[in-house]
Amino acid sequence: MRPVVVLGATGSIGRQTLDVARRLGFPVAAIAARRGSDELAALAAGHPDAAVVVAAPTGDERERFAARFGDRVAFGPERLAAAAAQTGAIVVNGIVGAAGLPASVAALEAGNRLALANKESLVAGGPVVTAALERGGGELIPVDSEHSALAQCLAGEDRAAVRRMVLTASGGPFFGRSAAELAEVTVADALAHPTWDMGPRITIDSATLMNKAFEVIEAHHLFGIGYDRIDVVVHRQSIVHSVVEFADGSLKAQLGEPDMRVPIQYALTYPDRMPGPLPPFDLTAADLTFAPPDRTAFPCLDLGYAAGRKGGSAPAVLNAADEIAVQAFLDGRIGFSSIPVVVERALDAVEWRPLATVADVVAADREARAAATNALGMSC
Numbered sequence: 001m002r003p004v005v006v007l008g009a010t011g012s013i014g015r016q017t018l019d020v021a022r023r024l025g026f027p028v029a030a031i032a033a034r035r036g037s038d039e040l041a042a043l044a045a046g047h048p049d050a051a052v053v054v055a056a057p058t059g060d061e062r063e064r065f066a067a068r069f070g071d072r073v074a075f076g077p078e079r080l081a082a083a084a085a086q087t088g089a090i091v092v093n094g095i096v097g098a099a100g101l102p103a104s105v106a107a108l109e110a111g112n113r114l115a116l117a118n119k120e121s122l123v124a125g126g127p128v129v130t131a132a133l134e135r136g137g138g139e140l141i142p143v144d145s146e147h148s149a150l151a152q153c154l155a156g157e158d159r160a161a162v163r164r165m166v167l168t169a170s171g172g173p174f175f176g177r178s179a180a181e182l183a184e185v186t187v188a189d190a191l192a193h194p195t196w197d198m199g200p201r202i203t204i205d206s207a208t209l210m211n212k213a214f215e216v217i218e219a220h221h222l223f224g225i226g227y228d229r230i231d232v233v234v235h236r237q238s239i240v241h242s243v244v245e246f247a248d249g250s251l252k253a254q255l256g257e258p259d260m261r262v263p264i265q266y267a268l269t270y271p272d273r274m275p276g277p278l279p280p281f282d283l284t285a286a287d288l289t290f291a292p293p294d295r296t297a298f299p300c301l302d303l304g305y306a307a308g309r310k311g312g313s314a315p316a317v318l319n320a321a322d323e324i325a326v327q328a329f330l331d332g333r334i335g336f337s338s339i340p341v342v343v344e345r346a347l348d349a350v351e352w353r354p355l356a357t358v359a360d361v362v363a364a365d366r367e368a369r370a371a372a373t374n375a376l377g378m379s380c
């Protein structure tokens with residue numbers, strides 16, 4: 001079995017990856033996290049054969065980890081990229097934020113399999129990541145439940161026969177509410193997600209449908225499909241993870257309990273399947289419904305389509321501006337309905353450019369943060 005490198009090891013994806021690897025017998029070659037936390041130290045102690053990388057340690061953390069783990073531990077973001085480039089590895093990138101992009105590029109340039117859970121890699125850096133994939137000849141296997149579903153539906157199929165792809169969305173906590181009702185929602189309301197337990201930013205992004213907009217952009221890059229052929233439907237039960245419709249009118253869907261260990265496992269064992277952690281699924285207990293998204297109440301969805309169609313720096317600006325706007329909402333500085341307003345102002349304010357390198361992405365990200373921060377002042 002190929003060695004697994006787990007980036008973002010202390011996060012939700014990282015921990016579940018370590019569970020899956022242990023159950024299936026994959027050797028863990030390296031674990032990495034941003035900070036030298038007690039959680040990372042415990043994981044390092046539990047994986048005595050794994051290299052340990054702390055990407056952004058404090059002075060204290062550096063001392064403690066060096067004293068406890070000696071030569072096994074390395075520090076700094078460049079060592080994160082080195083771990084991702086380890087020969088023959090399956091690199092699970094569960095890093096949260098823009099710090100995940102250079103590691104994705106390093107993994108693909110080294111010809112490795114990248115099991116991708118870091119959103120920013122494809123949302124902000126899509127052209128950079130797809131170029132690295134072509135240069136290095138690696139494999140890009142999505143871990144997100146929707147994209148894993150699409151990849152599974154496409155297995156054995158001719159891409160030219162795809163008519164459209166349909167991403168399912170849980171709809172978040174505010175499905176069915178009008179734009180006027182949304183203006184009144186609180187941070188606590190927005191953090192109550194119906195099916196998935198996730199970090200605060202992605203939970204708010206699910207409530208605004210911005211997360212689904214990001215997933216549309218990711219699908220475009222992962223599967224080389226035009227935006228006109230990617231649709232979104234609201235599916236409250238999160239059992240159908242996504243759907244591919246083919247030219248002959250056949251639809252294939254991938255279904256299952258919402259449990260991230262399943263797509264993580266598929267990314268490790270692809271193209272094979274191994275026994276998983278879930279009991280047999282009871283189809284007779286599943287009541288599956290589908291509805292169109294309300295594009296007026298949730299304007300982030302169409303902001304995402306528009307930024308995706310523009311390409312270049314626009315999706316990077318969308319992502320960074322959204323991060324600023326979501327943080328401002330969480331801090332109580334703006335209302336829920338101001339999130340798309342701030343993002344749209346930043347998209348208008350930042351000059352469009354093509355993206356070729358990680359540095360181009362970083363520059364677009366920085367400009368977008370400044371523009372969004374400026375827009376915050378205007379909206380409150």
Ligand code: MG
Binds near residue numbers: 144145146215
């Ligand atoms: Mg998803």
